[in-house]
Amino acid sequence: MADIKTDDYTKNFPELKSVQKIELDILIELDKICRKNNLCYFLDSGTALGAVRHKGFIPWDDDIDVGMPRPDYNRFMRIAKDELGEAFFLQNLKTDPKVPFPYAKIRKNGTAFIEWNKRNIKMHHGIYIDIFPYDRLPEDGIDEYMGYCRELNRKLFKRRIPDRVGLPQSNLRWKIGKAARRLQYLAMQFSSEKKLLEKLNHDYTKYSGLGFDSGKSTCHSFSSRIAFPNEMLFPPIEVEFEGHSFFAPADVDAYLTAIYGDYMKLPPYKDRIGHRPFVISLEEKRCKR
Numbered sequence: 001m002a003d004i005k006t007d008d009y010t011k012n013f014p015e016l017k018s019v020q021k022i023e024l025d026i027l028i029e030l031d032k033i034c035r036k037n038n039l040c041y042f043l044d045s046g047t048a049l050g051a052v053r054h055k056g057f058i059p060w061d062d063d064i065d066v067g068m069p070r071p072d073y074n075r076f077m078r079i080a081k082d083e084l085g086e087a088f089f090l091q092n093l094k095t096d097p098k099v100p101f102p103y104a105k106i107r108k109n110g111t112a113f114i115e116w117n118k119r120n121i122k123m124h125h126g127i128y129i130d131i132f133p134y135d136r137l138p139e140d141g142i143d144e145y146m147g148y149c150r151e152l153n154r155k156l157f158k159r160r161i162p163d164r165v166g167l168p169q170s171n172l173r174w175k176i177g178k179a180a181r182r183l184q185y186l187a188m189q190f191s192s193e194k195k196l197l198e199k200l201n202h203d204y205t206k207y208s209g210l211g212f213d214s215g216k217s218t219c220h221s222f223s224s225r226i227a228f229p230n231e232m233l234f235p236p237i238e239v240e241f242e243g244h245s246f247f248a249p250a251d252v253d254a255y256l257t258a259i260y261g262d263y264m265k266l267p268p269y270k271d272r273i274g275h276r277p278f279v280i281s282l283e284e285k286r287c288k289r
Contacts, residue, residue, distance in 0.1 A: 013062070015280050019113065020057050022127045022282070023064045024242050026088060026106050030066060030129065031246055033083050039072045042236040042247045044132055044219075049256055049263055056242035062274035064129040067219060067249075069212050069234070070205055073133035077104065089124050093197065098123045100160035102153065102200050103221035104131040112281035117163035119279070127282075134233065136207040137216045142227050149220035152200055159188035159196065226258055 034041050043051055044067035050058040068076060080090045084106065089095075092104040098121055099105075107126030114125045138145055162185040163178065204220045212234055216227040232254050236247035249255040256263040266272075 013274070015282060016060075016062060016274075018282050019062050019127055019280070022108050022111060023062075023129050024244075026108060026127075026129045027064050027066070027241075027246065028244060029085060029088060030080075030106060030131070031244075033080055034072075034076070036083075037075070037079055039068070039076055039079075040234065040236060040247075041066050041068045041072065041076075041131075042233065042249050043067075043239070043241065044130075045222075045259060047241070048239075048248050048252060049260065051239045051241040051246070051248055052252060052256060053264055055240050060272040060274055065132065066129060067132045067134050067233075069217070070133045070135050070208050071212075073104070073131065076131070080106070089126060091124050091128070096123045098160070100157055101221070102156060102204070103133060103219075105129065106131065112279055114279035117161050120162070121160065125279075132219045132222050133204075134212075134217045134219050134228075135204050136210045136212060136230075137218055137227055138207050138210075139215065142216065146218060146220070146225065146227065149204055150223045150225075152196070152203065153220065153223045155188065155191070155196055156200065158184045159191065159193060161185070228255065228258065232258075 030041070033039070042048070044065035046058055046061055046063075047065045050056055050061060077090070077092060077094075081095070084090055087109055089107045089109055090104065091099060091107055093099060093102065100118065100121060105128040107124050107128040109126055111127040112125050113127045118125070158181075162182055212230050214230060216229055217233060218224045218227050228249075232251045233249045235250055237250055237252065238245045239248040239252065
């Protein structure tokens, strides 16, 4: 693999290493709670890729993703409210009702990582890690069911996020996309948010009773298009990440191949980007919830 210089990615995002350090601290806190309470979790998507390919963060990555089977996710939501240190905030639709995503985050109090399209949403904007619930899939009709759940996800995003993803650009294509997103947002205001949230809560989890010992699972909350065999995910194995031991999917090679193909091959330089926050603050005195 070609040598990667982190400096190449901190030129435009000088706080990157500091953000990664805070995210690692949050992950260590999550791991501590999960080990104490015998909860299952695994490093997800790009974080699992970083663990295998780089033994830590992908050099340009500015977030951490964690997956949990839905039963463990629900238990974590109950337990973490009391066991998380005061430095952290557990964010989900119950603790921060204006959030535009159907999964949880742990945020660091006294920091800010504000993405452009979410800048006007009245919610906690601290530096964070994502926690994605994985839900059991039915034995039949998987593609149709996953497509339906992705559409529910899109409706929530369109209803709560008026702007498109990414920093503003001056080209015509960007401006057209911005106008289209605003129209989608306005149109969604005429639908019932309460019914949408009820569907999200019920329909994502309707097959969890089948268990996770066999069959397939996916992350509806992330609009995943991949149905992972449960034996590929569970039980998780320990891997190294930034000098610490965390859990990764059981067959992490098959898991990463399913998502990325030849995952050891680096992407083109132009694609080595993270979330690129609109506002970043590492100092408690400068940011408010």
